[in-house]
Each structure stands twice: as structure tokens, then as C-alpha cells.
Amino acid sequence: MCLAAGVATAGGVGADVIVGDLTGPAHWGVVDGISSYSIGTTSCNVGTEELDWIAASNRHPVIGQNIYRIMDGRIEQIGQSYLKHGYFALQGTLCGSCIRSSSGGAALGVGCSDPYGTGDNGNQNRLGPKSDVDPSTGFFNWPHSQINQGGDAIFKRLQVPLAKLDFAAQEAGDVVYVGEAIYVAADDATAGNDANNASYRAMRLLPNGEDFGWNGSTQRTKPAIMAWADHGLGLNQPDPNVDIQEFDLPDDGVVFVGSNVIDNGDGTFTYYYAIENLTSDRGVGGLRIPLTSGASATSFFFNDIAYHSGEPYDDIDWTSEIDGGEVVFRSPETFAEDPNTNALRWGSLYTFGFTSTDAPIQVQAAVEYFKPLVGADAEYAADVWAPQGVAICSAADLAEPFFELDIADVVEFLRAFGAGDPAADLAAPVGEYDIADVVEFLRLFGAGCP
Incomplete structure (x- = not known):
């Protein structure tokens, strides 16, 4: 099921941050053929405990922004940003009822939402490198390694080569652009709720070939790879x-x-x-x-x-x-x-x-x-x-005559198993030849050809 902005989303036990909405986007300029953007994000704490949001510490979420394109049957990432460091949590109601945090902006209450606009998410002083962060735990050192560093129009921001943008191809239905945001937070990771931290939204390239708008609503808790299935044959045309x-x-x-x-x-x-x-x-x-x-x-x-x-x-x-x-x-x-x-x-x-x-x-x-x-x-x-x-009729059909499981298949499996041939690697762990492969071969052999 695709979840759009404004629809309540069930969460996990503990702190659980999701991207409730993608807003903007903003275009900051072009340097040497590279165009820069920022995407606004509204987060929601859909968990059962408050989410830390402490400024000037390592106890706040970091926010990444990405752009992708879907074309010719594949999905490609074409842009990424540095990480916006959170600093104050408002207590909104985008994702439903909100139990406001008693700590004010130092935590996001249960059910509450917090908006960051494109200006905030494109503020170079607040952007830090991904290499500082362990995403599996949410840990990073504070201050981060590039704090308060500014630069030209594209520095640290979501960078996309202009050569990857094609308005005519979009209008012909040959390409779909997708924006994505992801939040990473230590208490969310500790609670084991990091599988739902990204959301995507289909984008619309404007006629100037540089600016973007949106095509449809935010798909909550769905990372960009899911857009490949949702829009694989064109905008809103799923690829089965x-x-x-x-x-x-x-x-x-x-x-x-x-x-x-x-x-x-x-x-x-x-x-x-x-x-x-x-x-x-x-x-x-x-x-x-x-x-x-x-x-x-x-x-x-x-x-x-x-x-x-x-x-x-x-x-x-x-x-x-x-x-x-x-x-x-x-x-x-x-x-x-x-x-x-x-x-x-x-x-x-x-x-x-x-x-x-x-x-x-x-x-x-x-x-x-x-x-x-x-x-x-x-x-x-x-x-x-x-x-x-x-x-062949199954992975156990290893030798001629094919579409017939017989002693020749058993002999070929034993040969492949002894030689470390991938044909005998029928079960996890891939790359290891053990009793699990033998059991799987016997199961397939016993099932016969359909």
C-alpha cells in the first residue's frame, strides 16, 4: 500500500522516525555543469517514545536528500547531498495526533511532526558529510568534521549533473525523476526501527531543464528503489x-x-x-x-x-x-x-x-x-x-536428457558439489558447499519436473 502525506502511519516500539512529507524543492544554482538542490522534509515520530533532537550534540537526527531517474527499465541515482543536522523539533500534527514533548524542541513527541524547509536543508553551515555517520547505530562525533563550512552554490548540497536531466524525454514518457529523503537517528536505530526511515516522491522537471516540482504525493516509508516498481513503465505505471x-x-x-x-x-x-x-x-x-x-x-x-x-x-x-x-x-x-x-x-x-x-x-x-x-x-x-x-525444469535438472530427473542428474550434482561448481550451490549460504545444498538438491529431485 502506498501511503501519502496526511495519512496516519503505524510505527514501531520506541522512537521511530519517518519522512512524513517531501516539500520544495529548491534550486540553488549551477557550477561547471553541476546543478544543486535541496528538498524540504517533514519528519514524524510514529513510535511509542520521544525522539532525541538535541542541538550541538550527537543526539539528533541527520537528514540526507537524493534524486534518481527511472528509464529504459532501470533506476539510477543521479544526485546526493550532505547531511542536514537537526537542531530543534517543532511539535506538529502532520501524521496524526501529537503528544508534545515536555522538553520543548530537544525531543520530538510521540505522534508529532517537525518541518524543515528547503532553506534549512540547504544551509551549508548545517550540512555534514555522510562519512562521519555510522548509519546502523546513528552514531557520529560532535562537532562534525565540516561544521560551519560554506562554499559556492553547489557545495555540500544535492548535486546533479545537468547532463542527467532531460525535459523532452520526461515529456515523452521515457524518464521519471524521483526525490528521496532519509533520516538517521541513534534512538531510532537502537529501537530497531531503521527500515522505514526513507520516503520518496515523484518529481517533475520544469521546461528550463533545471528546476523541479512534484508529480504526486509523498510515499511514506518507501525508499526510492520502490519507485522502480511503482513507476517502472512510466509515471504511475507499475512494472510487474x-x-x-x-x-x-x-x-x-x-x-x-x-x-x-x-x-x-x-x-x-x-x-x-x-x-x-x-x-x-x-x-x-x-x-x-x-x-x-x-x-x-x-x-x-x-x-x-x-x-x-x-x-x-x-x-x-x-x-x-x-x-x-x-x-x-x-x-x-x-x-x-x-x-x-x-x-x-x-x-x-x-x-x-x-x-x-x-x-x-x-x-x-x-x-x-x-x-x-x-x-x-x-x-x-x-x-x-x-x-x-x-x-531445464528445475535447479536439480543438471544433465541430459533435460526435463527428466534421473541418475545422470545425481552424478552431475555430486561432480559439481565436489568441484565447488556454482551449479551445486543450491542453498544459502551462497558460496559454501555443505549439507544444505545436498538437502535442497534432494528436495528438488524428489519434486520432479512439473
């Missing part, structure tokens, strides 16, 4: 092929993984994958998509988002290749080699893709963490679309 999963990661934050497949009508298919890292501090350093036997993959696609205004991260593109029966996208270096390499960090979305001559099948891809954690998994599995090579 887009499949999105949410991952609430142990001892970390929340990540969304989506995929789509487009039949190009010429015997080829284009596969797209998007990962939105909402609040994971460990981030993402790789994506591996298994190819079934004989499947092809060419014309690799990758889109990331540029950091700016003094953030320490580099912008070198990820590598892409076929390796060991998988399409592999990976950050240029590991965390051990360079902690500031181009990883998929929080509050951002990366897009991946390739073309194949093979029709789709659902498989389990491996999403690799960027930051290691002692004793924790190095990756997790996500269900995605991928090319199907030789036509």
Missing part, C-alpha cells in the same frame, strides 16, 4: 517484472536488492539489478549473479553516484566480468586494500546490468559485504532474475 527484497542485516542496517528483465524483442534480454543501501555500515563490495549452463552475458552496465565537497571516497567504477560461471561486479579494491575505495555505502543506490540471448529464470545472487566483521557472514543471498541457458 521488478522484484525487490528487503534485508535487515544482523548487527548492521537495512539493504534493498531489486532486479528486472526486459525482452528487447530481437532475441536478447537486458537484465538490471539495483541495490539501495539504506543504513548498512558494512556496505556492499560485490554482486555475483550465477549463470546457468550455456547462458550468455555481454554489454555490462554500471552506474554509481559521485561523492563531492570533500568526502574521502573515490569514484572509480566497479569491475565487471564473467568468472567461474557467474557475472561478477566488484568494487575496485577491498576494504583491507583501501577503506576509501568506491563501495556501495549508506544512503545510496548502485545499478548493474548486462545483455543476454537467454530468457529469464529466478536464481540466488550473492551480495558481498564491503567491510569485514569477525565471525559474521561475508555475503548474503538475494532472489533475482538471471539468464537461463539450457532449458
Whole structure:
């Protein structure tokens, strides 16, 4: 269900901040082909306890702003801002009844809302870098590392290359623009309520090709990746092929993984994958998509988002290749080699893709963490679309004659299992060959071909 501004939203136990409305937006100017914006935000505490909002401390929310475009069957992030640091909470009623905080502006009461306009969210003195914040806990040092620093019209603000904006394409129905805001707060994270911290709103590029308005209402608690499904075939035209999963990661934050497949009508298919890292501090350093036997993959696609205004991260593109029966996208270096390499960090979305001559099948891809954690998994599995090579009836149909499960499939599974072949990697954890894979093979084998 899509929740619009003004509709009450159920929350979690403890402090629970959401984005109740996106307002504005404001256009600040253009420098060297980069256009800058800010998006106004009204937050709501939909939890059962007050939300800290203490100025000049590390006990207040931080607010990120992003812009995306949906085109050609994929979603891409095209702009991001620094983080606005909260400083005073008004006690409004946008999201329903409000129990005002007795501490005044130092906390947001239960059910209450607080508006920040585009001027506040574009105030360079109050904007701090994302790199200062652990999104999984909401912790940051105070004062932040770039406090009270100003600059030109685009410094720290939501930056979008003008080359990414196309009014004519929008009017032709070929592109949809989307604005998003996200709040991160320590008490919200402690309560385990960080999965609903982002909301999106469809945008409308104005005829001058620089200014934006809105197209529709705010979609509460839905991160921008959800707009891919909601507007994948055009504004307010859902794409039923887009499949999105949410991952609430142990001892970390929340990540969304989506995929789509487009039949190009010429015997080829284009596969797209998007990962939105909402609040994971460990981030993402790789994506591996298994190819079934004989499947092809060419014309690799990758889109990331540029950091700016003094953030320490580099912008070198990820590598892409076929390796060991998988399409592999990976950050240029590991965390051990360079902690500031181009990883998929929080509050951002990366897009991946390739073309194949093979029709789709659902498989389990491996999403690799960027930051290691002692004793924790190095990756997790996500269900995605991928090319199907030789036509088979199930993942247990490993050998000829296909569409018939027999001893040849058992022999091939045992060979693949012993060789560490991805064809035998049928169950989580992806990349490990253990009894879970054997059990899954036996289950599939016993089910037979439909």
C-alpha cells in the first residue's frame, strides 16, 4: 500500500522516525555543469517514545536528500547531498495526533511532526558529510568534521549533473525523476526501527531543464528503489517484472536488492539489478549473479553516484566480468586494500546490468559485504532474475536428457558439489558447499519436473 502525506502511519516500539512529507524543492544554482538542490522534509515520530533532537550534540537526527531517474527499465541515482543536522523539533500534527514533548524542541513527541524547509536543508553551515555517520547505530562525533563550512552554490548540497536531466524525454514518457529523503537517528536505530526511515516522491522537471516540482504525493516509508516498481513503465505505471527484497542485516542496517528483465524483442534480454543501501555500515563490495549452463552475458552496465565537497571516497567504477560461471561486479579494491575505495555505502543506490540471448529464470545472487566483521557472514543471498541457458525444469535438472530427473542428474550434482561448481550451490549460504545444498538438491529431485 502506498501511503501519502496526511495519512496516519503505524510505527514501531520506541522512537521511530519517518519522512512524513517531501516539500520544495529548491534550486540553488549551477557550477561547471553541476546543478544543486535541496528538498524540504517533514519528519514524524510514529513510535511509542520521544525522539532525541538535541542541538550541538550527537543526539539528533541527520537528514540526507537524493534524486534518481527511472528509464529504459532501470533506476539510477543521479544526485546526493550532505547531511542536514537537526537542531530543534517543532511539535506538529502532520501524521496524526501529537503528544508534545515536555522538553520543548530537544525531543520530538510521540505522534508529532517537525518541518524543515528547503532553506534549512540547504544551509551549508548545517550540512555534514555522510562519512562521519555510522548509519546502523546513528552514531557520529560532535562537532562534525565540516561544521560551519560554506562554499559556492553547489557545495555540500544535492548535486546533479545537468547532463542527467532531460525535459523532452520526461515529456515523452521515457524518464521519471524521483526525490528521496532519509533520516538517521541513534534512538531510532537502537529501537530497531531503521527500515522505514526513507520516503520518496515523484518529481517533475520544469521546461528550463533545471528546476523541479512534484508529480504526486509523498510515499511514506518507501525508499526510492520502490519507485522502480511503482513507476517502472512510466509515471504511475507499475512494472510487474521488478522484484525487490528487503534485508535487515544482523548487527548492521537495512539493504534493498531489486532486479528486472526486459525482452528487447530481437532475441536478447537486458537484465538490471539495483541495490539501495539504506543504513548498512558494512556496505556492499560485490554482486555475483550465477549463470546457468550455456547462458550468455555481454554489454555490462554500471552506474554509481559521485561523492563531492570533500568526502574521502573515490569514484572509480566497479569491475565487471564473467568468472567461474557467474557475472561478477566488484568494487575496485577491498576494504583491507583501501577503506576509501568506491563501495556501495549508506544512503545510496548502485545499478548493474548486462545483455543476454537467454530468457529469464529466478536464481540466488550473492551480495558481498564491503567491510569485514569477525565471525559474521561475508555475503548474503538475494532472489533475482538471471539468464537461463539450457532449458531445464528445475535447479536439480543438471544433465541430459533435460526435463527428466534421473541418475545422470545425481552424478552431475555430486561432480559439481565436489568441484565447488556454482551449479551445486543450491542453498544459502551462497558460496559454501555443505549439507544444505545436498538437502535442497534432494528436495528438488524428489519434486520432479512439473
